[in-house]
Amino acid sequence: MDTPAATPLPADDPQRHRIVIVGGGAGGLELAARLGRRLPPGGPVELLLIDAALTHVWKPQLHELAAGTLGGPDQETDYLQQARRHGFRFHLGRVESMDRAARRLWLAPLVDDQGHTVAPRRAVAYDTVVIAVGSVVNDFGTPGVREHAVALDTAEDARRFHRRLLATWARNELQHGGAGATAPVNVAIVGGGATGVELAAELMESTAAMAGFLPHMSRAEGGEGDRGARLPVRIHLLEAGERLLSALPADVAEQARADLVRRGVVVRTGVKVTAVTDTQVMLGDEAVPADLTVWAAGIRGPELLKQLDGLALSRSGQLLVGPTLQTTLDPRVLAIGDCASCPQPPGQSTVPPRAQAAHQQAQLLAEALPGFVRGEPLPAFRYDDRGSLVSLGRRHAVGQVHTPAPGPQSGRGWRLEGLLARWAYWGLQRQHMVTLHGLPRTALATLGGWLTARTMPPVKLH
Numbered sequence: 001m002d003t004p005a006a007t008p009l010p011a012d013d014p015q016r017h018r019i020v021i022v023g024g025g026a027g028g029l030e031l032a033a034r035l036g037r038r039l040p041p042g043g044p045v046e047l048l049l050i051d052a053a054l055t056h057v058w059k060p061q062l063h064e065l066a067a068g069t070l071g072g073p074d075q076e077t078d079y080l081q082q083a084r085r086h087g088f089r090f091h092l093g094r095v096e097s098m099d100r101a102a103r104r105l106w107l108a109p110l111v112d113d114q115g116h117t118v119a120p121r122r123a124v125a126y127d128t129v130v131i132a133v134g135s136v137v138n139d140f141g142t143p144g145v146r147e148h149a150v151a152l153d154t155a156e157d158a159r160r161f162h163r164r165l166l167a168t169w170a171r172n173e174l175q176h177g178g179a180g181a182t183a184p185v186n187v188a189i190v191g192g193g194a195t196g197v198e199l200a201a202e203l204m205e206s207t208a209a210m211a212g213f214l215p216h217m218s219r220a221e222g223g224e225g226d227r228g229a230r231l232p233v234r235i236h237l238l239e240a241g242e243r244l245l246s247a248l249p250a251d252v253a254e255q256a257r258a259d260l261v262r263r264g265v266v267v268r269t270g271v272k273v274t275a276v277t278d279t280q281v282m283l284g285d286e287a288v289p290a291d292l293t294v295w296a297a298g299i300r301g302p303e304l305l306k307q308l309d310g311l312a313l314s315r316s317g318q319l320l321v322g323p324t325l326q327t328t329l330d331p332r333v334l335a336i337g338d339c340a341s342c343p344q345p346p347g348q349s350t351v352p353p354r355a356q357a358a359h360q361q362a363q364l365l366a367e368a369l370p371g372f373v374r375g376e377p378l379p380a381f382r383y384d385d386r387g388s389l390v391s392l393g394r395r396h397a398v399g400q401v402h403t404p405a406p407g408p409q410s411g412r413g414w415r416l417e418g419l420l421a422r423w424a425y426w427g428l429q430r431q432h433m434v435t436l437h438g439l440p441r442t443a444l445a446t447l448g449g450w451l452t453a454r455t456m457p458p459v460k461l462h
């Protein structure tokens with residue numbers, strides 16, 4: 001199949017079992033950090049993490065990055081620093097295919113900003129590989145989405161959205177010549193799941209803060225009685241289903257809807273987007289104005305998964321794995337997180353694509369992989385649904401949390417809302433940081449971030 005194009009990666013000690021993790025996201029980086037700490041330096045196992053980027057941003061915070069409210073220590077984590085701290089190696093590159101017979105992963109050439117090739121196409125050997133490359137949004141083939149809509153798949157997507165928001169504002173201001181009020185920026189968010197709801201709420205808050213720095217924005221034109229129209233941004237949240245947040249109880253979803261409407265978001269459910277253009281979102285014959293469109297309507301497996309030497313995929317393009325997280329056709333290839341379609345006990349759907357699932361799978365493999373390398377079987381993964389919290393800006397969240405499950409069923413559920421829910425949501429973000437940085441560093445970084453925030457604008461203005 002693949003022919004070697006250039007030097008394979010060095011430091012390939014044939015005496016050591018090489019575990020390669022592809023993707024340093026919510027699941028992959030936690031696995032690398034936890035496993036790296038467990039493996040003795042220079043021992044029989046070598047651990048390598050590969051990611052297409054040099055830094056990690058926790059994906060559940062991408063809506064904050066897009067809205068310009070993510071700052072301080074939360075923004076980015078260096079893979080190289082993590083590698084040194086936790087005792088694994090890091091390799092920058094995008095995996096593009098796999099040769100299972102030769103146990104090789106193939107990486108695309110690494111090209112810099114000027115288009116110069118920094119590293120050629122190259123191969124990385126593995127004995128065990130864990131695929132943790134996440135997911136991408138599913139556009140269901142809707143015309144115009146690829147060309148005109150932004151997806152929040154990566155940190156770069158979120159930054160691009162933020163830059164376009166500021167550029168659209170600047171354009172509106174120039175078009176009005178500074179005289180009178182400036183038209184609000186029209187944003188259409190397609191998909192009323194957690195991503196769409198959290199982004200809508202965060203944008204309403206962040207753009208209100210931005211408007212304080214851009215005088216014409218806070219006087220945007222609008223019709224009488226239309227609160228959203230007087231704000232610097234007009235958001236349409238469009239959902240095909242009958243209600244928002246279909247994965248959460250109906251009363252939680254209703255609370256989130258009422259909160260968004262109160263803030264001025266136009267929430268429409270039961271509407272199907274048929275096309276996206278550069279200025280509009282089409283609902284059949286009806287056009288919704290959209291200077292910017294965010295597509296957040298469901299996920300699917302990334303294209304890479306089709307290039308993994310024939311490994312079986314689910315209907316949504318995720319890798320089919322068994323209860324032990326090993327792919328169904330190759331026990332040396334495992335998958336965790338959004339890219340894995342993992343079964344649950346009969347009568348339940350597959351493990352949901354959530355950060356908490358990726359976290360629990362990483363925890364399990366960090367414990368079990370040292371034994372697996374010695375020839376022991378892997379234990380079965382059991383997802384413990386600890387509930388869901390949906391952030392509605394800086395001071396509010398809604399959701400349900402579950403106590404730990406005593407048996408195969410989820411534990412008891414508790415409704416949370418308001419500031420308490422927001423603190424619980426913040427606590428979940430800190431847990432991820434504690435895994436990567438340890439408690440003392442996380443506490444210091446949080447304090448440092450809090451102090452830095454006193455001297456900075458509350459929202460990113462560039």
Ligand SMILES: Cc1cc2nc3c(=O)[nH]c(=O)nc-3n(C[C@H](O)[C@H](O)[C@H](O)COP(=O)(O)OP(=O)(O)OC[C@H]3O[C@@H](n4cnc5c(N)ncnc54)[C@H](O)[C@@H]3O)c2cc1C
Pocket residue numbers: 022023024025026027028050051052053056058059060061062063093094095096132133134135152194195198302304336337338339353354355356357358389390
């Ligand atoms: C705005 C938003 C809010 C969310 N909120 C929540 C929430 O509140 N709670 C919750 O549980 N979940 C939430 N989620 C879902 C959650 O983010 C994902 O379920 C989780 O990040 C999946 O983790 P992962 O490790 O599978 O993939 P990711 O975290 O997406 O990481 C994938 C990694 O793989 C790398 N990669 C991809 N392709 C390649 C390649 N070819 N070669 C090398 N590296 C590659 C990427 O650079 C990335 O680092 C949210 C998602 C979004 C977008």
